[in-house]
Amino acid sequence: MKRTLYISLLASLPLLAQETPLEPGHTDNNKFSQMYDLMATPNMFRTASGAPGPAYYQQKADYKIDIELDDANTRLYGTETITYHNNAPEPLEYLWVQLDQNRRAADAKGPLIENQRVDASYSSEGFTRRYLEQEFDGGFKIEYVNDANGKPMRYIINQTMMRIDLDKPLKPGEKISFSIKWWYNINNYHVIGGRSGYEHFDADNNNIYVIAQFYPRMAVYNDVEGWQNMQFWGAGEFALPFGDFEVNITVPADHIMEATGELQNRADVFTPAQLKRYEQATKTFDKPVVIVTQEEAIAAEKNKSSKKKTWRFSAKNVRDFGFSTSRKFIYDAMAVQLSGKTAMAVSVYPKESNPLWGEYSTRVVAHTLKTYSKYTFDYPYPKAVSVSAESQGMEYPMICWNFGRPDKDGFVSDQLKYGMMSVIIHEVGHNYFPMIVNSDERQWTWMDEGLNTFLQYLAEKEWDENYPSRRGPAAKIVPYMSGDQKFLEPIMSNSETIHQFGNNAYAKPATGLNILRETIMGEELFDYAFKTYANRWKFKHPTPEDFFRTMEDASAVDLDWFWRGWFYSTDYVDIGIADVKQFYVSNEKPKGFKEDNRQQGRRRRSESENAKYVYMVSEGPEFNKRLKKPLDISSVKELEEYVNEKFTAAERQKLKAPKYFYEVTFNKPGGMLMPIIAELEYEDGIKEKHIFPVQIWRKNNQTASRVFATEKAVKKITVDPELKTADIDISNNVWPAEAVKSKFSEFEED
Template identity: 55%
Template sequence: MKRILSAAIIAFSLMLSLPVLAQWSEQNHAERFEQLGPMLRSPNVYRTASGAPGHQYWQQKADHEIQVELNDENQSIKGWQKVTYYNNSPDPLKYLWIQLDQNERAKDSNTPKIAQSNINNRMNLRQLEGILWHDLDLGYKILSVKDLSGKDIPITIVKTMMRVDLPQPLMPGQKTEFTMDWTFNIHDRMSFIGGRPGYEYFEKDGNYLYTMAEWFPRMAVYSDFQGWQHKQFVGRGEFALTFGDYKVKITVPADHMVGSTGVLQNADKVLSATELDRWKAAQKTFDTPVVIRTQAEAEKLEKTKAKDKKTWEFHAENVRDFAWTSSRKFIWDAMAVKQGGNEVMAMSYYAKEANPLWGQYSTKVVAHTLKSYSSRTFDYPYPVAISVEATNGMEYPMICFNYGRPDADGTYSDAVKYGMISVIIHEVGHNYFPMIVNSDERQWSWMDEGLNTFMQFLAEQEWDRDYPSRRGPAHKIAPYMASEKSTLEPIMTNSENIIQFGPNAYAKPATALNILRETIMGRELFDFAYQEYATRWMFKHPTPDDFFRTMEDASGIDLDWFWRGWFYGTEPVDISLETVNWYKLDNRTPAEKKADQKKAFDKEETYISKEYNQKDIPQTVVEADPSTKDFYNSYNPFSVTPEDEKAYKDFMASLNPKEKELVNSGMNFYEMKFKNVGGLVMPLIIQFNYADGTSEVERIPAEIWRLNESGVSKVFAKKKEVKSIVLDPYRETADIDESNNTWPRQYAPSRFEMFKGGGRVRGASAGDNPMKKAASKK
C-alpha cells in the first residue's frame, strides 16, 4: 500500500519519527542482550578477562614409557608402562586419578545399565545381545601398580577411574614415578558392543585389523578450573587428557604393518629393504603418495601368517594421547607436506577392501586438511598425520580411524566418496581441536566437535566448489532448531545429557561459527579472532569462557547476545516481515492533488447498491424538487481555487534549496514491521527488489532488537520504487519459517504424488550407485 506524506512535514522537520510497535508479548525486554557476566568464571591469575592464559597459568605433564604386546591368536594385549607425573600446580596432591576407559566394557560397567531399551515386535540378535550384555571377559586387569623400588602403591578402582594413593603428598614443582602392569581382551568393535577401539575380523581371509585406542591407563587432567576431571566414562562423552612425551614399543606378528602416533624409530629393523627404500622416497615426494606396501604384497601376507614377532618403536613429544593400528592386511602409502618450516608425513593405512577409493583419495585429503586448517590456526606442529580405514571415525594425536569402503566390485556411490572425504577431513582436523587446543571433551563436546565441524566445512568447500557439505550452511540447521522443545538442550550441555547429539554438539555450533564469520563479524575480524584463540591455547586447556572472551577481545565486537542465544538457549530463529507501508513525499500541484482526491472519492463511492439504484429509483427528492437544493448541491470540492494556488506557491517559496531538493526527489519511504516469532534475535538482512529489475541488500545489526525483543519497526528511504522485499535472502540466519520472509507474500503449493500400488521391499536400499550402472553397460 502506498501512502502520501504531506510536504508540510518538511517545513517542521527533515526527520521521520518511527512509530512504536504494538506489544507482541508480555515480556518484550527480557535478557537476550544482557552481558554474560555472572555466567562466566571470574578472571584470575590463571585465566584473564581477555580470554588469554594468565601470567600464572599452569598445567600438569605426564611422560610415558610403554611396552605392549599384541596377541593375534586370542585378541588380547598385555602392557607395562612407566609414568613420570609432574606437579606444576600450586597444590599438594595426596593422590592421582587415572582413566581406565576399557572398563566401560567390563562386567560391572554402568554403560549398559543406564542405556534405555525396549522390546519391539521384531528383534534381531544384535538388539537382544545389547539387552543381555553377554558375560564377556572385557575391561582392564590391573596386575600391579608399583614405585620404582618395586613396592606396591595402594589403588582404588571406581568403575572407569582409578585412584593412586601416593606414599607422601606430591608437592608443587615435584615429580613422581610409578609403573603399571595390565592386560585386557580386545573386543569386536563390529559387534553389538561397538565403540571406538577394538578389532574387525575379515572372515574371507581369516585376518584381523586392530585399532588400538584408549588402550592404556591414561592420566586424568588436574586443572585450575575444576581440580581432577574424573567424571565416569560411559561412552559418549570423550576425554580430558594431559600432555606428555611418549616412548612406546609395540610387539606384533612379524608380518603386521603398524601405524602409530609419533615417529618410527627403527624403520630399518621392521621394514623390508624394499619398503625402507620406498619409505625414504616418500619423505622426498610432495605431489603423489608413494605406496610403501602394495596391495599385492598385502594380499600375499594375508595367506601366509607369520609366527615370529617384531617390535616397532615410536616416539612422540607433547601429545595428550597415543594410539596405534596393526594388521597384515594393510596397504601403506605416504607423501610429504610442507607446513611452515616443517615437513609433515601424510600417510594412509587401508586393507584391499578399501581400494580403489582410498588409494586415490585418502592421503591427498590428509595433506589438504593440514594445509586448510593450518592457514586458519597455526602450522601443524607434529611430524606425522595418519588416516586409517577402519569402518568408523575417531581421532587421536597424529592418527585417526575413518570409514569409506566401496562395494566389492570397486564401484561406489557419491555418498560413500564424499562421506569418506568428510570423515577424513574431520578426524585429521581433530589434531587441532582437541589434540592441540586441548579442551575437555567430557564436559563440552562442542568445543572440539563443533569447532572442528566448522573447520571441516571450510576445508570441504576448498576441496570441491560444489562439495555437498552436510553441516555449516545456516539453513541446514533449521530443522533441528524447529524440533520439539522437549528434544532440545543448549549447546552448553554435558554430552551425556543430550538427546540429539549430532545436531547439538556438531552441527549447531559449527553453524553458529559460520554465521559469526559470514554475517555477524565478517570474515576478516572473525578469522583474526579465531586464529588468536587457537594460538593462545595451543598445547593448553581452554574452557568455553576462554573462547567466548577471546573472540570478543580480538575482534572488538560484543557477542554476549550471540553466545546467550546460540550456546545457552534453545530458541529458534523465526523473524517475520509483518507489514510494509509505502509512503512518498507529497510534491503535487493543487490540480494534481485535487484530481487524485477525485479519483479516491469516486472509488470510495462506488458500490453495488448505488449501481442498482440507478434503475430502481427513477427520481430522487432533490431531482424532483429544486427547492431542496442549496450551495453544496453545486459546490465542487475538487476544483482548484486561487487560495489553493497561492498556498502552494507560498510553501514552495519558503523551502530552502536542500528542502526543495528533497521534496522534488520522488523518494520512496518503506515502513517495515518485524516480529520475533522464534525468540532468537538476529540481524535483519533485507533484499529490496526494484521495479527496474535491480536489487539491493541492507543489513541491520541484531542490536535493533535491544529495546523490544518481540517486534521492531524500521523505515527505509529508497530513490527507486520497490517491487518486492525478501528477508534473509541468502538463508544465513537459520530462519525456521521462510514463508513469512517476503512482501508481498509468496505462496507455493505443496505437491503430492499419485502412484499406482506397490513399492520397494522393506529394507531395500534407496541409494544410487551410478558408477555401478555405468560399469555394467560396458
Template identity: 50%
Template sequence: MFMKKHYALLGLLMAGNLAVMAQNNPGSNHGNKFEQLGTMLQDPNMYRSASGAPGPKYWQQRADYDITATLDDEKQKLTGSETITYYNNSPDPLTYIWLQLDENEHNPKSDNQHFDPSKMGERMTMRQVNGILGNDADMGVHIVKLTDASGNALPYTVNQTMMRVDLPKTLMPGEKLKLKIDWWYNITDRMTVGGRGGYEYFKEDNNYLYTMAQWYPRLAVYSDFQGWQNKQFTGRGEFALTFGNFRVSLNVPADHIIGSTGECRNYKEVLTAAQFQRWQQAQTAKEPLEVVTLDEANKAAQSKASGRKTWVYEADNVRDFAWVSSRRIVWDAMATNVEGKKTMAMSYYGPEAYPLYRKYSTKAVAHTLKVYSKHTIPYPYPVAISVEAANGMEYPMICFNYGRAEKDGTYSEATKYGMIGVIIHEVGHNFFPMIVNSDERQWTWMDEGLNTFCQFLAEQEWDNNYPSQRGPAHKIVDYMKMPKDQLEPIMTNSENIAQFGPNAYAKPATGLNILRETIMGRELFDFAFKEYARRWAFKHPTPADLFRTMEDASAVDLDWFWRGWFFGTDPVDISLDSVKWYRMDSKNPAVENKVDADAAGFNAEHIAQKRNREAGIKFAIDQDTSLQDFYNKWDRFAVTPAQQEAYTKFTSSLSPEEKKLYDSKKNFYELSFSNVGGLVMPVIIEWTFTDGSKEVETVPAYIWRKNEYKFTKVFAKDKLVTAIKVDPYRETADINEGNNMWPRAAVPSRFELFKMEAPVRGASTGGNPMQRARQ
C-alpha cells in the first residue's frame, strides 16, 4: 500500500503522528511552525509542478457512457444496460480496471452495514432501528452480463462497492476499450434507509419521487498520484470519477417528468404541446416560468396515466450523471446570462415545496452561478438544476436540496435561509468537485470545504445580513476548543473524521475566509484562488496543488498556515498578558517634578489620612505650631534655579531629529503576548484613546517566528490609550476572548434549557412568525 500510493505520506498525517512528523526542531520554542511543508507534500514531478500547476506530462483517463435504463414505478426497480468506452491516456499498461458499484453500500454483507457502533435510546428513528436489526433485503447491484464489444464474457470480481474487470488483453497507453454491462437493482427508500439516491414515498397521493444517483456502474479514477482510487464507498467519503461524455435514454411512466444532467434531445416528444411551448418561452424568460405547472403536477399525482415514454439526454465532459423522475413535480426555468453565456437555471419541486421553491430556488441557482463564476471560472454547462428532495446532494448540472412549507403555505425563517443556503451549496458543487475534480474519497475538505467557502461568499452577496453559519471565524470556535482527543486535522480521510461537518466543511471554509480577509487580503487571495480553479478545471488536483498555487500566484508564504490550520488541531488563543506605558522624560522640572511627586505617592491620600480627617481628629502640629519647622512648609518638588538651568541647556542641545521626537510627546506601549492555543496567527489590535477615537492595526503572523510561544512589542501612539482589544472583529477564531482585553473585562456566557426534537429533513423548522401573523 505504501509503495503503491505516492500520496501515502499525506494520508498518514493523522492526529497521532502529526505532531511528531511536523516538528523540525523538537523541544525548541522556534523553528517548527514556520518551517516549509517540505516532505509533508508529495514531490513535484512532470505530472504536477512545484508551482501547483499541471506539469508538462499531466494526463488523465476518460470514460464515455451510452446507457439505457428503465424505471419500474410499481416495484421500485431500475434496470439498465450500458456501453462504456474507456481511454487509457496514462503511460501505464493496464491488465484490469476498477468500476464502482456504489449501490452495494446497501448490501447487508457490506462492511459499512456493520462497522459503526450503536446504542439504544428512549426515542429511536426507523433508520437507527434498522441499523441495529440489519436487513436481509435484496439490495445492491445485480450484474446480469458483462462482455467486451464483441460479446465475449469478461471475468470480474465484486469486492463490496468495487468491481474489478480482468482484461483478456493488456490495455496499452493510448489504446481504448469497450465493455458492455447489463444490471439491475432494487431502489432503496432514501427516507428510512438513507443513502445519496433512492425514492421518497408520498402516502397522501400514493406517489414516488425518485432521485437517481450512483445508479450505474462507473469507472473509478486511475491517476498519476495514487493509481486506482478503489477505496470502498461506505456512505460518507464521496466519489472520485473520470470525465467523459454521456448519452442516456431513460424509460419511465408516461406522466413522469424528468430533470437530469445534460440536455434533453427530445422534449418535443415527451412534453405536451403546451409544456413544450412554455419551454421555448423560458429560453428568453427573465423570471422563472413554469414549464410544468402546479396544477398539472397536482392532476398527474391524482390520476396516473398509462403507457411509458423515453427521455434522451446528452452531456459532454462531465464526471457523473444523475436524474429525478416523478409525476408530482413542478418544473420552472429561466434563462441566465453567466459571463456572456446563456445557461438555463431550473428547479423541480413538489406541491409541498411550492411556496418556497417557486419564489427562491431558480433565482438562487442563477445567483450561485454568477457569484461562483466571478470567483473561479465561468460556468461551462448549459443547464443548472435544483430539485427539492428533502436532502442535500450534488451532481453535474443537477442537485437535490430541501425546503418545504407548512400545509398552510407558511414557513419559518430558519427554513427559508436553510433552503437558500443548501441550494447555493449544492449548485456550487458544480465547481467543486464536479469541474475542479478533487478526490472526495480521500480529501472531503477539497470538495466540501472549498465549496462551503464559496457558499459563504454567495450568501453574503445575496443579503448583507445573511445568517451564514459557516465562514465567519467566530462560528468555528466551539469546535476548535473541543478536547484534542475529539479532534483530527483537516487532512484526515473522510471515514476517520469524528465531527464531520465542522472538520470537513466549516474549518476549511473558515480558514480560507481568514486567508482572504486577514492574512492575504482580498486582491491577492481572489487572484490566486481563481488561478487554482483555472489551472485545475476538468482535472484532478491534490491538496499540494492548491497549497502551491495559492503561494505561487500571490507571493505570500502560507506554509505556516497550511501546517497549523490544515495539518494540526491546535486552536487560536492569543493572550494579551501585560501592558506597560512609557513616555519620554521631558527634563522639564515643572512637569517631571509633579510626575515624581505622583510616583512617590506624595499626592496620594491613604485610607487612614482620609478617615482621620473625616473623624475631626486634632493633629499635634496644628495644636502646637512650635512643632512645625522648615520641612512642614517645604515643597520638595518645587522647581529650583539649577533644575531650570539644566532644562534650558538640554533643550538647546537637541538636534532637529531629536527635537521633532521630543515635541511629538509620543506615548510608548509595550505589549506582551503569549500563544496559549498553539496556532500562530496575525495579531490584530484595536486601540481606544482618551478622546474616544479608535485605531486598528495588524501585526503579521511572522512576529512569532523567533519564539512561537511569546513575544513583546512596543507601539508608539500620539494619544493616550484607555483600552486595548485583540481581534476586535473576531477574524481569527480565537477561542478565549477573555484574555484579549486590557483592562480585563468579563465576557458573558449564556445558557438555555431546551428539549431537542429532530424534525423530518426538509420540513419547516424553527419559529414561524409568518404563520402566527396569519392567525
C-alpha cells in the first residue's frame, strides 16, 4: 500500500483565492519590470542585442596642424586644416566645431552659472585675484576660417561652439576641407585652474606645459544626438569623432616633448646618446631605461636655448591630440609585451618628482596596459605616456597628466605613493574608455569614468592584493548611498547636474559593476560580457543602452532590475532579518491546530493510504526565542518506520538528519533589490553560507522567507556578512538581535 508523508506548518495556509475580497487594480510597480519604458528602441543603427547594427555609421575628421609655443609670453599659435567625411545617410547643411578654450574667455558665461558667497576672510592674494585683477582671457582668437580655395567661410561663435555654414549641403559620402587660424593665452592652471595649461617653477623660472583642447575640434554627429553641440560648462568633458592627425609642434630647442602619436623625426630632436638609449628601451621589458637623464635636464634648465626645434607627430584613428613639453623633463621608457604586439610605456617628469617617478611611474603604466588588455582588448596604440603635472589628473589618447611629488626633502608617504599610482592607472586606463570605446562624455560621464574606475580597482588588486583602493568594494559606497536624498542623483544624470561628482560618476557605477561581477553574475559570466562590450564598441560610439543590452545579451542574466535600481534611481540597499521562527518535529497534532480546506483534502486522501502526519511545532511566537527541545529523529516512530521501509541501509546513510528548523523572514526596508546572502553560524563555530538569487523578491518586493533544516543548532544568522551588497544598515542584519558596531567607519571618506 502506498504511504505518503506530509509535513504541516503550525500556521494555517491562506484562504482560497475566491474567499479573498477583490482589491482595486494597480499599474505595474514591480521592480523586476523590463526597461522598455526607459531605454531607446532598437533599430538598424543599434540592435536589441547591444551591438552596432547593419546601418551603423560614424563620421571621420582628419587634421593637419602646425603650432608654435611662445614660451616667453605663454601663448600658443596655430593653423589647421580639417578634412571632414560625411558618412551619415543624410546631408549636412552646416558643421559644428568645439572651441573649448572659450571656457576661459574673458566674456565666458561659464563662471556666471556658479553660485557665489562672500567668505568671512581672504588672503591678500585671494582677495586681489577675486576682486581686483582683470579676468584672464584664455579664449580662442580666431583669425580666419577659409575653405580649400582660401575663400572665407561664414561662421558664428556661440560660446564654446562654432557653426560653419556651408554654401551647399555636404551629401552622404562626400568630404570637405577647410582651414582655421587661431591663437590663445595659455593659463597657469595652479592659479586659474583647468585641465591643461602650464605649471611654473619659481626656483629656476621654467614651465612645464600640458596642452590639450588647444585646437578647434569637430563635434560628434551621430544617429542618437544628431550634432552633439551641448556647451562646455566645465564638468561634462568631450565628445569627439575619430580621425588621423599630422601635427608639427615648434618649441624651444632644449625642450623635451611627448604627445599623442608616433614621433616622426626622433633623430632631429634627440642627441645621438639619447637615440641609443631609446633603442635600448624598445628591447627592455623588465625595467625602465632612462633616455633623458636628470643631469641633462638640469643642464637644460640653466642654459635656456634661444633656438627652436619642431617635433613632428603622426597619429592614426584617434579622437583627440594632446602634448606636454618642457626643458625640465627627464624621460624614461620600457617595452610592454602584449599578446599581439609590443607597446612602449613612457614617463616624463622633472627632477622634483624623483625618486618617486623614476621608481614607479613607467612600471605602473606597463602594468595598466597589461591588466586592461586582459579584461578588454590588446592595447592598439604604439605607446602610453605618463606626464608629471602636479595637481592634475587628465587623459588624452596615448598621453595623460598625473599628480604626485615628494616633499622638498624627498619624503614619500604611502598615501602619496598609492595616490600617485592610482591616478596613473586611472588616467592611462582612459585610453580604453573613452579614447577607444568612445562614449559621449558631455552627456554620460559614468560611461568612461565609472567603467574606468572599475577596471582601475581590478588593476590595483593585481598590483597588490592588499592595495588600499579608495573605490570599488561595495562597503565603500555606503556613506554616499545613505546620504541626504536632496543631494543624490541617479547615475543616469547629465554631468552638469550632479552634486557629488566623484561619488556619482566614478564610485557608484564602479561599485555597481563590482557587485555584478562578485555577487550577482560571477566573474566568468561578467568578464565575458564586459569584454564583449569592449570589443563590440572599440573605435565606435556606444550609448548606455548598448552597454546594458550587451551585458545581458552575452551572459543570459536578466539585469533590468539592476540597471533600473542602481543606475536610474537613488534607491539604496537595506536587507534585514525581520523574524525567525524555530520548530521541532512531532507526530502529535499541536493544540489549537486548525486545518484549512487544502490541508483537509490532503489529509483525507492520505488517510485512505494509511499515511502519517509529521507536525512542525513552534517553540512559541516570541521573537528570537531559542530552541529548547531539539528533535530526536529516533523518537518519531512513524517517520523512522517510513524511512526504514522506503530506503536501503546504504541509502539511509546518505540521508540528511535535520534536527533543527528555522523559518527566516527577510525584509527589505531599502528600495534596491539585491540577492540575499545569509550566513549560518553553528554552536561549534562552523559557518555556512547560503546565497539566494535576487529573483527571490520577484513576487513580493518587500519580504522573502526561507527555511533552514540543520543537523546542528544555529547560534547566529547574518545577512551579507562580508559587506558585498552595499547594505547601508547592518544593525538589522543579525539574529539574535545584537548591538552591531558599524563596519563602515573605515570606508567613510572626508
